[in-house]
Amino acid sequence: MRVHGDADRRHETTTRCHGHGAVTPWAAAREAARDIGGRCARPEAVRAPLREALGAVLAEDLAALVGVPSYDASAMDGYAVAGPGPWTVVGRVLAGQAPPEELGRSRAVEVATGARVPHGTESVLPYENAERRGDAVHGDAVPGRHVRRAGEDVPSGATVLPAGTAVTPAVLGLAASLAHDALTVRRPRVAALITGDELSRSGFPAPGTVRDAIGPMLPGLAGWAGAALEDPRYVDDTFGAMAAALESAARRPDVSVVVVCGASSTGPADHLRTALAELDVTVVVDGVACRPGHPQLLGHFGPQRAPGPVVVGLPGNPNAALAAALTLLVPVLAALTGRLDPGAAPPRTLPLRDGAGVAPHHRDTRLIAVRADGGHAEPVGHDRPGVLRGAAMADALAVVPPDWTGPAAELLWLPR
Numbered sequence: 025m026r027v028h029g030d031a032d033r034r035h036e037t038t039t040r041c042h043g044h045g046a047v048t049p050w051a052a053a054r055e056a057a058r059d060i061g062g063r064c065a066r067p068e069a070v071r072a073p074l075r076e077a078l079g080a081v082l083a084e085d086l087a088a089l090v091g092v093p094s095y096d097a098s099a100m101d102g103y104a105v106a107g108p109g110p111w112t113v114v115g116r117v118l119a120g121q122a123p124p125e126e127l128g129r130s131r132a133v134e135v136a137t138g139a140r141v142p143h144g145t146e147s148v149l150p151y152e153n154a155e156r157r158g159d160a161v162h163g164d165a166v167p168g169r170h171v172r173r174a175g176e177d178v179p180s181g182a183t184v185l186p187a188g189t190a191v192t193p194a195v196l197g198l199a200a201s202l203a204h205d206a207l208t209v210r211r212p213r214v215a216a217l218i219t220g221d222e223l224s225r226s227g228f229p230a231p232g233t234v235r236d237a238i239g240p241m242l243p244g245l246a247g248w249a250g251a252a253l254e255d256p257r258y259v260d261d262t263f264g265a266m267a268a269a270l271e272s273a274a275r276r277p278d279v280s281v282v283v284v285c286g287a288s289s290t291g292p293a294d295h296l297r298t299a300l301a302e303l304d305v306t307v308v309v310d311g312v313a314c315r316p317g318h319p320q321l322l323g324h325f326g327p328q329r330a331p332g333p334v335v336v337g338l339p340g341n342p343n344a345a346l347a348a349a350l351t352l353l354v355p356v357l358a359a360l361t362g363r364l365d366p367g368a369a370p371p372r373t374l375p376l377r378d379g380a381g382v383a384p385h386h387r388d389t390r391l392i393a394v395r396a397d398g399g400h401a402e403p404v405g406h407d408r409p410g411v412l413r414g415a416a417m418a419d420a421l422a423v424v425p426p427d428w429t430g431p432a433a434e435l436l437w438l439p440r
């Protein structure tokens with residue numbers, strides 16, 4: 025970390041206001057994150073083509089512009105038949121082709137699965153139940169069988185999903201079936217400020233420099249929580265650069281969250297807290313009693329009753345940044361659109377495997393990289409604050425509070 029000229033006076037303030045007993049317990053910090061996210065203005069509703077809507081939430085109920093199926097269709101390859109058998113075969117209809125107007129009594133048309141069946145069709149006789157002799161077909165047809173009637177799965181005009189539903193791959197497929205080309209969705213936008221004059225962004229790091237490991241993690245974390253991350257802005261380790269970058273991100277009406285990486289501690293180049301004070305940001309969580317990730321921060325621009333944009337400060341150590349993102353950033357983003365925190369998905373707890381050698385810390389909640397395997401959670405190791413090696417092998421972070429007696433531990437799932 026390099027020290028810049030304008031650090032000194034303001035750094036005095038930082039040192040006094042952080043790290044002197046005001047840290048928030050881990051569970052309370054997460055609750056605060058959910059609470060702020062839930063109180064912010066919802067991200068603006070926008071029209072998104074289907075291919076861009078994945079992961080957002082629906083801003084409106086999803087209605088069927090067309091029924092499913094949209095025409096009377098065969099559910100099997102075989103014969104559409106009308107009246108009693110045997111039936112005389114009068115033609116063939118493949119999917120996408122027009123059928124004859126009307127199927128007369130004791131008449132059949134050979135049909136492919138998905139083909140339109142003629143009016144008058146009473147059932148479809150699958151090939152395997154049919155015996156063909158010349159133009160005649162014999163077999164036991166069961167009235168109504170293997171014909172999918174128009175609108176029988178989804179009637180035209182029906183509301184099929186409520187506003188607030190997360191757009192999954194299945195939702196996109198359904199929307200297309202219902203004749204939508206675009207959806208009206210909400211998706212929080214996240215601006216990222218990455219600090220650290222020692223950071224490099226590509227190639228082999230020169231002596232004394234470090235590859236940015238947080239920038240590459242953030243889009244996936246944001247996307248997992250239904251948000252979109254803008255290209256990160258790399259900010260010099262000066263008070264002026266930090267304050268200016270924060271201010272300009274916060275002025276953007278489309279930005280719901282500003283995430284700041286690094287500069288969260290009390291060092292001479294750590295200007296986050298002083299810049300937030302200068303900009304009148306309300307700091308709600310100033311440090312969290314957890315390891316790794318204790319210097320993380322949660323605050324907001326704007327008044328208490330209408331907060332926004334939210335500011336999340338992630339520590340510079342990459343594994344601490346990941347733990348902090350799961351603790352504060354993901355719950356804020358999920359709550360902004362009212363969706364469930366994906367880190368808190370079931371199963372919520374698993375027993376740590378016997379002999380895992382986990383001991384609680386006397387004051388802080390430990391967040392331990394674990395693999396979930398056969399009904400147990402097993403620490404994978406390699407999860408010190410400065411390295412993502414353990415997290416990259418892990419399924420979740422096991423939450424071990426100071427009063428933990430085991431063996432069951434709460435899990436905070438990682439995006440996988």
Ligand SMILES: Nc1nc2c(c(=O)[nH]1)N[C@H]1C(S)=C(S)[C@@H](COP(=O)(O)OP(=O)(O)OC[C@H]3O[C@@H](n4cnc5c(N)ncnc54)[C@H](O)[C@@H]3O)O[C@H]1N2
Nearest residue numbers: 220234235236237238286287288289294339340341342344
């Ligand atoms: N006197 C104290 N010093 C520190 C404390 C403390 O309580 N008292 N806490 C330590 C902990 S814990 C953490 S975590 C770090 C947090 O530091 P910052 O958020 O201010 O971040 P930096 O100082 O800039 O960097 C810390 C470390 O991480 C590396 N780094 C930073 N950004 C990135 C990145 N994008 N990708 C990869 N690595 C990054 C940086 O080079 C440093 O090695 O403070 C401790 N100090």
Ligand code: MOO
Nearest residue numbers: 316317318344409
């Ligand atoms: O808590 Mo630091 O956040 O250990 O790396």
